Structure formats: C-alpha cells, structure tokens
Amino acid sequence: MAKTQTQSTQTQSAERETAERRKPHSRPVSDLSLADGAPARPVMGRRSFLRQAVFGIGAAFVLADAAVAYRAYDQGVMAEGHGPAFDAWKVWRNRTGPEALVGAAILAANAHNSQPWLFDLFPDRVDLRADLTRSTGANDALNRELFVSLGCALENMLIAAPANGFRPELLPIASSQPDDLVASVALSSQPQFEPDLYQTIGNRHSNRSAYRSDPIPPSSIEAMRSLADESVAPARLVWLVDDRARTRFGQLLVEATVAHIADDDQSKASFAWWRGDWNAIQRHKDGLNIDGVGLPPLVRTLGKILPTTSRESADQTFLDRTRIQVRTAAAFGIVVVDDPTSRSQQLAGGRLLQRLHLWAAAHDLGFQHMNQVTERIDRDQQLGRVSPFSSPLEELAEPTALAAFRVGTPTVRSAPSPRRAPSEVTR
Amino acid sequence: MTASETRTANRLAVVATLLGMAAGVAELVVGTSSWIGNKNDPTTLGWVTIGLALGLTAAAAVADRIATADARLAAGLAMVLAALIGLTTAGRVWIPAAIAGATAGAVHVMAAHRRRPIRQLVDNLGPAALLAVLACIYLTFGVVAGGGVGGLGVVGAVAVIVALAIRRRWRLSAAALLIGGAVPFAAVAVWTVVIPLTAVLILAIGLPLVHPSRGPSMR
Numbered sequence: 001m002a003k004t005q006t007q008s009t010q011t012q013s014a015e016r017e018t019a020e021r022r023k024p025h026s027r028p029v030s031d032l033s034l035a036d037g038a039p040a041r042p043v044m045g046r047r048s049f050l051r052q053a054v055f056g057i058g059a060a061f062v063l064a065d066a067a068v069a070y071r072a073y074d075q076g077v078m079a080e081g082h083g084p085a086f087d088a089w090k091v092w093r094n095r096t097g098p099e100a101l102v103g104a105a106i107l108a109a110n111a112h113n114s115q116p117w118l119f120d121l122f123p124d125r126v127d128l129r130a131d132l133t134r135s136t137g138a139n140d141a142l143n144r145e146l147f148v149s150l151g152c153a154l155e156n157m158l159i160a161a162p163a164n165g166f167r168p169e170l171l172p173i174a175s176s177q178p179d180d181l182v183a184s185v186a187l188s189s190q191p192q193f194e195p196d197l198y199q200t201i202g203n204r205h206s207n208r209s210a211y212r213s214d215p216i217p218p219s220s221i222e223a224m225r226s227l228a229d230e231s232v233a234p235a236r237l238v239w240l241v242d243d244r245a246r247t248r249f250g251q252l253l254v255e256a257t258v259a260h261i262a263d264d265d266q267s268k269a270s271f272a273w274w275r276g277d278w279n280a281i282q283r284h285k286d287g288l289n290i291d292g293v294g295l296p297p298l299v300r301t302l303g304k305i306l307p308t309t310s311r312e313s314a315d316q317t318f319l320d321r322t323r324i325q326v327r328t329a330a331a332f333g334i335v336v337v338d339d340p341t342s343r344s345q346q347l348a349g350g351r352l353l354q355r356l357h358l359w360a361a362a363h364d365l366g367f368q369h370m371n372q373v374t375e376r377i378d379r380d381q382q383l384g385r386v387s388p389f390s391s392p393l394e395e396l397a398e399p400t401a402l403a404a405f406r407v408g409t410p411t412v413r414s415a416p417s418p419r420r421a422p423s424e425v426t427r
Numbered sequence: 428m429t430a431s432e433t434r435t436a437n438r439l440a441v442v443a444t445l446l447g448m449a450a451g452v453a454e455l456v457v458g459t460s461s462w463i464g465n466k467n468d469p470t471t472l473g474w475v476t477i478g479l480a481l482g483l484t485a486a487a488a489v490a491d492r493i494a495t496a497d498a499r500l501a502a503g504l505a506m507v508l509a510a511l512i513g514l515t516t517a518g519r520v521w522i523p524a525a526i527a528g529a530t531a532g533a534v535h536v537m538a539a540h541r542r543r544p545i546r547q548l549v550d551n552l553g554p555a556a557l558l559a560v561l562a563c564i565y566l567t568f569g570v571v572a573g574g575g576v577g578g579l580g581v582v583g584a585v586a587v588i589v590a591l592a593i594r595r596r597w598r599l600s601a602a603a604l605l606i607g608g609a610v611p612f613a614a615v616a617v618w619t620v621v622i623p624l625t626a627v628l629i630l631a632i633g634l635p636l637v638h639p640s641r642g643p644s645m646r
Contacts, residue, residue, distance in 0.1 A: 051550070052550070055550075055553050055554065058554065058557055058628075058631075058632050059553070059557060061628055062557045062560055062561060062628060062632070065561070065564065065621065065624050065625055065628055066560060066564065068620070068621050068624065069564045069567070069568070069621045069625065072568075072619065072620070072621045073567060073568070073571065077568075077619050077621070078568050078571045078572040078576075078577075078616065078619060079571050079572070082571075082573070083468050084468060282468065296618075297618035298617075298618040298620070300618075301618055301619050301620050302620065305620060305621075
C-alpha cells in the first residue's frame with residue numbers, strides 16, 4: 001500500500017508538472033513575499049516597462065496622426081476639384097442640343113461664384129433668366145455684378161453654340177416679357193465648328209495668387225483690346241499698365257477693401273458665400289472656398305486642417321490677399337460702358353469680360369476680377385452718399401467704369417470652383 | 428476556439444458581408460438618402476462600403492486559416508474596426524452588418540484571449556497594428572488623390588503591409604520596402620502635412636520593428 005501511495009503521489013506530481021508545462025506562457029511568479037508573508041504581485045521588469053512605454057508613446061503619435069488624417073480627409077485635402085460639385089467642369093462637352101449651351105454657360109465667371117442664373121430650354125431657343133435670390137446683397141448693392149455675371153454666362157453660350165451645330169441669334173427682349181428674362185438666344189442649324197475660345201471654357205478659372213513680375217507683352221495688351229468688337233458695344237477696355245496708374249488703382253482697391261470689411265453688412269454679405277468645409281462645398285456647389293484663394297499648397301492645407309475661419313479672420317485675409325494681388329498685378333483692365341446702370345450694357349460688359357478671361361486662360365495668363373471699388377461706389381449710392389471712390393476712378397478710367405480685373409503670370413495654379421449642374425438651373 | 432464558435436463566427440462574418448454588400452449596392456443605386464447618411468459622394472462611398480463588407484469575410488478567412496492567437500486577435504479587431512467604419516460610409520443601412528461583423532470580430536478576440544492574454548498579444552502585435560493603421564492612411568489618400576500621385580500612396584500602403592508580412596524572414600527587404608513605400612509619396616505630397624508625418628511614423632516604428640536592437644524597443 002505504501003508503494004501504491006508513493007506511486008500515486010508521483011503520478012499526481014507528474015500530472016501537475018505536465019499541466020503547468022501545457023499552460024500557454026504562464027508567467028513565473030516571483031518567489032519574494034511580503035514581510036507579513038502575503039504573496040507578492042509579479043514585478044514588471046525595467047525592459048518590459050520601457051518597451052510598453054515606448055509602444056504607448058508610439059500609439060499616441062499614431063492616434064494623433066490618424067486624427068489629423070481624418071480631418072484632412074474630411075476637408076478634402078488631395079481631393080481638390082473632385083466630387084459632384086466639380087463634375088460640371090468635366091462633363092460640359094458631353095451634352096448635345098440646347099443643354100450643351102447651358103453646360104457651357106454655367107462655367108462662366110460670376111460674382112462670388114453665386115451663379116445667379118436660370119435657363120429655360122426649348123428645341124430652338126434658350127432663355128437666360130436672372131435668379132435674383134442669388135444676389136450677394138450689400139456686396140452688390142445695385143445688382144451690377146449680378147447682371148455682369150449673366151453677361152459672362154451669355155458669352156459662353158454664344159461661343160458654345162457653333163461648336164454644337166447651332167447658329168445663335170440674340171432676340172430682342174420685349175417690354176412685356178418678365179423682368180427676370182435677361183436674354184433669349186434663338187438656335188438654328190449650321191455646320192459645326194469650334195470658335196477659338198471654345199476649348200478654353202472648361203479651363204477658365206479665376207487666379208487669385210500672387211503674380212510674377214513679368215510684364216504683359218504689348219501684343220497681348222492689343223490682342224485683348226481687340227476683343228472689344230461691335231458685338232459687345234458699347235463695352236470697351238481701358239488698360240492701366242504704367243507704374244503710376246497701376247499703383248494708384250492698387251491703392252484704390254486696398255482702400256475699398258478696407259471700407260468693405262469695415263462695413264458690417266458688406267462683410268456679412270460676402271462671408272455668406274464662404275464655404276469653409278468640404279461638405280459645404282459639395283452640398284452647395286457654389287461660393288468661394290480656400291482652394292480658390294490662391295494660397296500656396298502648404299498654407300492651403302493648414303487652412304483646411306485647422307479650425308474653420310471666422311468672419312473677422314476671413315476679412316483680414318481678404319485685405320492681406322488684396323495687398324499682395326495689387327502689388328503683383330502686371331496690369332489692370334477696366335471695362336467701360338456708356339451707362340453702367342443699364343442692364344443691357346451690363347450684359348455687354350459681362351460678355352467682354354468673359355471673352356477677356358477666356359483669352360487670358362488660353363494664353364496661360366492669370367486673370368482675376370477685382371471689383372471692390374465699384375462695389376463701394378454702388379454701396380455708397382445705396383446709402384445715399386457721395387462715394388469717395390468715384391472721382392479717383394474717373395481720373396484713371398472713364399466716369400462710366402463697369403468692372404475691373406488684373407492680369408499677370410500666376411505663381412500658383414488656379415483651382416476649379418464648385419458649380420451646380422445644368423439640371424439644377426434649368427426649368 | 429471550439430468548432431461551434433468557429434462555425435458561429437464564420438456564419439456571422441458571411442451574414443455581415445452579405446448585409447454589408449447590400450448596403451453598399453443600395454448606396455450606389457439610391458445615392459444620397461437619409462438612410463445612407465446623406466453622403467455627398469455616394470458612388471465612392473458605396474464602393475468603399477462594398478470593400479469593407481468583403482474585408483469582413485477576408486478577415487474571418489485569415490483567422491480561420493492561420494488560427495493562431497495573434498491572427499485571431501488581428502482579424503477580430505479588423506472586423507470590429509470595419510464594422511465601425513461602415514457606419515460612417517453607409518449610415519443606418521449598415522447597422523445590421525455592423526452588428527453581425529462586430530459580433531464575429533468579438534468572438535475571434537475572445538478566442539484569442541483564451542489562448543494567450545490580450546496584453547501579450549498586444550505586445551506582439553501592437554507595433555504591427557500601428558503600422559497597418561499608417562498604411563491605411565496612405566491607402567486612403569492614395570485613393571482620394573488618384574492619378575500618378577495617388578498611385579504612389581496605394582503602392583506605398585501595399586509595400587508597408589508586405590514589409591510587415593516578410594519582416595521575420597527577409598529583414599533587409601522589409602526595411603527596403605518600408606523606405607521605398609513611405610518616402611516617394613511623402614516627397615510628392617509634402618504639402619499635405621499629414622502624408623510626410625505619416626511617413627516619419629512609418630519609418631520610426633517600422634525600421635526598429637524589422638531590425639530590432641538590443642535595447643528596449645517596441646517589439
């Protein structure tokens with residue numbers, strides 16, 4: 001029996017050892033015990049502690065990087081020009097018939113990217129209407145820029161018509177027609193051909209970056225001047241290319257910008273069109289955003305990742321950027337008409353502006369509409385006071401200046417702006 | 428992991444995949460809808476949702492095939508993560524897939540814990556998991572950017588994952604893959620801030636991982 005008990009004990013011990021060996025990676029318990037005899041907890045070695053600390057720090061950095069990455073992704077970093085808001089630039093040549101003209105028209109330059117247009121489509125006609133709900137308020141107190149913008153859209157339609165096999169004819173607008181009807185373009189068939197500026201419609205973007213110091217060649221100045229032909233009469237072009245005129249107009253622009261941001265209504269009206277995050281850009285498909293400000297890529301990225309800008313901060317940036325833009329303009333141009341309050345002449349001026357902008361884009365020149373001065377003149381008129389900007393502008397151009405722009409060789413590539421699809425602006 | 432648990436986890440993964448793919452297809456077909464999270468770009472996110480759904484089955488297959496505690500933990504966590512991410516890509520329509528996928532993932536995680544304590548598993552897998560997260564950042568921005576630049580991001584992500592997979596057997600090649608995968612995309616996308624930051628972390632975490640020193644390291 002003693003031998004059996006011994007064998008039994010040995011067997012149990014062996015079984016325990018086997019069970020212990022089979023335990024996956026069981027941690028050895030320190031044989032130290034506390035003074036009162038209670039078993040001590042396992043002690044972590046220094047190496048193990050350091051290893052886990054290093055892992056923890058690494059994990060914290062990766063977590064921070066992932067958070068920044070998410071913010072960047074959510075704000076459209078590396079996605080500039082992508083998404084439904086920018087599809088209009090990619091598919092504008094895919095349409096046929098009168099809708100093709102709308103596809104071109106919606107890519108036109110326009111104030112604050114407000115896209116104040118509506119279109120009625122007929123088999124042989126396209127009507128262009130003003131969407132007054134998209135006025136920029138105090139920023140365009142007398143709707144001057146709204147109708148200039150419609151002129152830009154009209155010009156794109158007229159350029160796109162022959163490329164789609166249409167001969168366009170501008171019909172007179174009867175006084176009995178609704179007030180919002182701006183232009184009626186009759187379409188008849190003709191052999192298809194592409195006017196010179198047609199292909200550039202999809203590449204024309206405002207460039208708000210600093211420009212290089214290269215002067216504009218006189219041949220370019222003359223070529224752009226010649227774009228003001230009979231078809232856009234009485235709109236004509238005044239160039240400010242000499243140093244004195246450029247400097248003086250630049251000063252006026254800065255002073256007008258200071259006045260703009262000091263005017264609460266104008267500041268708010270302007271900021272209402274600021275799309276501060278990627279979702280807002282994709283949702284509204286209009287307005288201005290950080291990609292269009294002309295900032296260098298790194299600054300633009302930081303602007304997207306950091307918290308959304310406030311109106312005050314946006315105003316200051318507007319002023320700072322204006323100073324850079326006027327300082328680096330190779331030349332300023334001012335479109336002049338006989339009566340800047342006439343809607344038909346605003347349309348004509350808009351057509352000339354769009355033509356100039358397309359020409360500049362076709363020749364790799366930067367082009368930016370700069371209308372702070374005329375905006376202040378209209379705002380002062382709305383408020384019933386004499387504008388301090390009228391006389392200085394009259395000295396530089398003519399008393400009937402309609403709109404202004406700058407040209408030059410850009411330092412940063414311009415980005416496409418979001419656009420609503422034709423289906424959203426066609427009734 | 429018992430046979431019953433394996434069957435349950437696999438069935439849940441398949442169910443999650445089918446439900447997830449249905450959610451993705453719905454997003455592609457229906458487009459913007461409150462049920463699908465009112466996304467601005469439902470086409471892209473619909474495909475991402477389908478990808479996540481397929482990833483659930485792929486993770487379950489890896490866990491089943493390799494069947495080590497490490498693999499089960501990694502697969503389980505990947506399934507839970509995919510289940511959560513799908514809620515941001517497909518909204519409410521993904522919820523059934525999320526429940527099934529997260530449950531399947533939890534089964535794998537618990538099975539892994541029964542074999543070895545989670546703490547040890549994390550100790551082994553942690554740095555590799557961090558690198559996988561960084562590779563996902565590269566992949567995401569590579570897909571977003573598109574074109575040649577985006578291609579560098581996608582290739583870089585694949586290179587990091589391959590480096591992880593081969594690091595124990597071919598250390599020099601793994602190191603070369605880490606450097607070759609991380610640097611080019613960071614160089615062309617230096618203005619994005621996040622890509623060069625990610626590249627620095629890939630090298631800081633990955634190179635010691637493939638060339639462990641005698642001193643304390645993340646391994």
